[in-house]
Structure formats: structure tokens, C-alpha cells
Amino acid sequence: MARLVLSRLAALAVILLALSAIVFALEAMIPSDPVRAMVGASATKEAVAAKRHELGFDKPLPVQYVRFLGRAATGNLSDSLRTRRPVVTDLGNFLPATLELAGAAAIIAAVLGGLLGIATARGKGTAPRLLMLAGASAPPFLLALALLMLFYSKWHILPSSGRLSSSITPPAGPTGLLVIDGLVHGRFDVVSDALWHLALPAFCLALGPAVALGRTLRSSLQTVLTQDHIRTARAKGLKERTVLLRHALRSALNAPLTMGGLQVGLLLAGVVVIESVFAWPGVGLYTVQSISSTDFPAVAGVTLVLGALYVVINSLVDLAQIVADPRLRAA
């Protein structure tokens, strides 16, 4: 098994290299000249050339790529053209909000997807299937708008934007995740207010992945339920509930786990849309603002960080499956 783990780690390294190469190539491809953008339009030719030399933009591309890799590995990305700060600093400021949102959404998606899959596994009914299909077809912003209309403007139950009410000062916590920081500091007003703000955006972000998970779990449960060991379990006189939860679920988890890893990509891309609807001060909103001001270094930084996050999570899912399912070790 150690060899298998090592080979997965090697694959992870190759994928991360490819990701960095793509981002580097895109950065080299942008039509606007980053050096010009940095020194300003009125700079003399000499000043531009000097800056170009200083930044290493006059070197051949492969050399530039190696330098880019070195900088990226030490957590040193270029400066944002819009905020004039290092992209890493910006990401440090915005990432906790996104991680909190995406984490909450992932939990909701896992629970909701599991429930959907189990609840619909044995039925052939049209209604749940249609409902899931509708869930898979709803663009996240339509869901967000519909829920805002009900919960915010009609019933005034949930807030429409932001992470905290303006009357509450967030604790200077260790993680930047407001719910966890609030718990650490014993500030339960912060915890409940943060959860209140999280509810709508996290649900909107979670629904698509939840439906995808539910559909996968449903079909893999249906396959497992026709197998012999299930017949044996039923013949022993076990309750259908026990059969489903204890005997079928575990061997049906493989496909949903893979799907879960893949859905992380959808979740991280969905963050961009959801954050801009709910004015959630995270990486997604940062991306949208960077796009509208053609700030490519910022977009490149986001791509690298979110892309690496996605790749690492999928590798972890892969490893978890190898550990959990002995059948995969033979391959």
C-alpha cells in the first residue's frame, strides 16, 4: 500500500506542476504588458527596460517559468494591479471567508446528498427524481435570488449580505473563520450571527453538489441492493433499515466519494457566483472584481490557490478510498 500511496503523491506533484505551467502560460499570454501596467504609461523607455530586467521579464520563457515556480513555492506571487498589494496578502485576507462558506456548504452538501440518496434509493417515484433533476438544473444565482426574495425581503428572517451584522465586531481570532473564532473566544453572539449570515449562501452553494451526490449515491445503492450479501442480510430477518444503513451504505460509498471530490471543483467555482450575489467578502468576490478591472495577476493567484486546493482534496479522497476499500489496493 505504501507504493500505491507514493505513486499517488507523485501524480499529485505532476498535476500541481501542470497547473502552475498552465497559469504561467496564461500569464505570459495576456495581451497587456504587466511591466507597463506597473510603471505607468508615462514612464520612459529606459525605466520600462530597467523594470523589465529587474522583474526578469527579459529572460527566455523556460527560465521565467522556473523563477515563477520558485516564487510560487515560497508563497510569493506577483502584485495585484488593482489593489497594489501582493496577491498573497489579498488572498490571506479573503481566503478565510471563502473557506468558511465552502466548508459550511460542503457539510450541507454531504448531509443533504446522503439523505437524498438514501431516501430515494428504493423508490422508483417520479417526484423525487424530478425534484433532483430540477435541483441539478437550477443556476445557483436563480436559487439565491428566489431564497433572498422569500427569506429576506418577504419574511425578514435572514440577512441579505455580508458575514456579520455591522453592530458586531468580529473577534481577532486565530483562524479567520468567524464561527470557530467565536467559539474559541466564547463569543456566542458572533457564532449565531455568523451562522445566520452563512445560512443562505451556504445552502445555495451546496444544493448543486448535494443533488449530484444524491444521484450518485442513489444509483450506487440501487446496484448494491441487488447483490447477494443484501439478500443474505434480508434472509437473516434484519430490518430493512439496518440492511440499508449497515450493509448497503458502506459498500455503496465509493462512487459518491469520487463524485464528492469532483464536486469540490463545482463548489469552488460556485463560490465566485454566490459571493458576488451575497456580497460575501471572500476570494470569489475578489475574483469578480479582479476580472472587471482586468487584473490578471490576481486571477492567476486565485487560480493557483483554488486549483491546488482542489487537486489536493481530490488526492486525499483518492487515498481515503484506498484506505477504506481493500478492493482498490489490488489494482
Add this chain to the structure above:
Amino acid sequence: MGVAEPVTLGGALPLRRRAIPSLKVGRLEKIGLAVLALTTIGALAAPLLAPYAPTLPVSAGPLLKPSAAHLLGTDDLSRDIASRVLYGIRSSWFSAIAVIASGVLIGGLIGLVAGFKGGWVDTVLMRITDLFLALPGPILAIAIVASLGPSLPHTLLAVGVVWWPWYARIVRGEVRALMVRPHIDAARLARIGRMRLAFRHALPGALPAVLVTASLDVGNLVLTLAGLAFIGLGAPPPAPELGSMVAQGLPYFFGQPWVCLAPAVAIFVLAFAANLAGDGIRDLLRHT
């Protein structure tokens, strides 16, 4: 992202087996197919059907409620929303089909070569495919459009670049399974050319699986493209595009909700019909 469900069709059965295959398609799926057929006609005929020009202001004024003259009201720049939605559906629908077609072409070709050749060609091509599958497609697409600059061709290119690997995998798998079948041996013994063997004898067997995956994929693609347009990575304004219309209507949401709800609902209907129809096509081909 649009994760096409991997589809295996129990070997590759020929398309023509049952005389009246439509009997196996449920009523809802038929409705989905009908809606899509109507959409295609409507999209083609949008210039004839749209009551107003999609990018020009009408005289009635901005942010009007839906009425008989303007079925879905007008937007902040006094443009007729119904006409814009109609043109937007046209753009979404044709864009989705274009990306699917490019994914099928690129992926199909790579999968065909890999499956047909086998050996090291297969290994190299499939490693590259796996690499692309391991990367986060939607995030890469965002980066690609952002670097090229927002425009519809760039968006289609970016999504096309990340959309082919599934098709390569599927075609490769089907072709590999077909290559050991007797009809390929028979064709080989008849000394037909390799191109003919690949395209006439191996490729058709992979078609049902590709068709099913593609039809289940259209809905995902409509949503992905709408999401990109929503964050400002579609055709630049004033082009009538559903995703960007929603984003543009957002500031007026609490006062004039129809401005952003109309295009958002149009996307939902389009994706829902596409998903229903995709299920229908899957059932159809599964039962042949």
C-alpha cells in the same frame, strides 16, 4: 463542473434494433425533448420572433413592469427584456452545442487514436487526458477567459479546452472493447485500410455512449456558460446573454425583480429541458 456521468452501454449495441424506440421514453422526457425542439426553432427564428431589437432602447422607458407591449418588461437601459431573453436563449443554446461538439470532436479523436493504436500511444494520450481530468475545469476556464479577455469566442474556447477529457475516456474505452470483437478481425482480414477500419468499423460502436454522455452534458454546459457570463466572462455588453443580464439586473432586484429573474428563469427552463431530454435519450439508447 459538468461532470458527465460515465456511461457504459453493456458493450456497444447498434443503434437500430427496435422499430419504435420512442415507446421506451417517458412522458416527461418527451416534454423535455419537445421543449428543446421548440427552443431550437425559436433560437433559429429569434430575429423574426423578437418584437424589438435586443440591444436598442425602446421608447417606453426604463424598468417598466411586464405588460402587453413588453411581455417581460424593460431593463435599466430601456431595452425590451423579452427580446433580449429570446436572443439570450439563442446564444446560450448554440454556445452549449458548440462546446459539446468541440468536446466530442477533440475528445473523440484522441480517444479513437488511443483506443485504436493501443501501446505507448494509448498510454501517453490517456496520461494527458487524466491530467486534464485531475485539474479543476471551471476554475481553469475562468483563468483562461480572464487572460484572453472576455468575448464569446474566448469563453467557448476556454470551456472547450477543459471539456474534452471525458469524451476521450469514453471513446477510448468503447473502442478498446470493440477492437477485440470479431467484426474488426473480419474487416482486418478483408484488408481494408486503417482509416476505414477506425472510422467505419470502430468509431460507430462508440457513438451511442458518446451521444448519451453528450445529451446528459448539455444542461451542465448551459449552467457553466451562464455562470461565466454572470461573473463577466461572456460576451461583453450590450450583447444579450442570459448570465450577464442577471448580473446586470442585480442592483434592481428588490425593486424590479423581473429584470434579473426573467433571464435566470430562462436559464433554468433551458437546463431543465436539456436534462430531461438527456435522460430521455439515455433511456432510448439503453433499451435499443
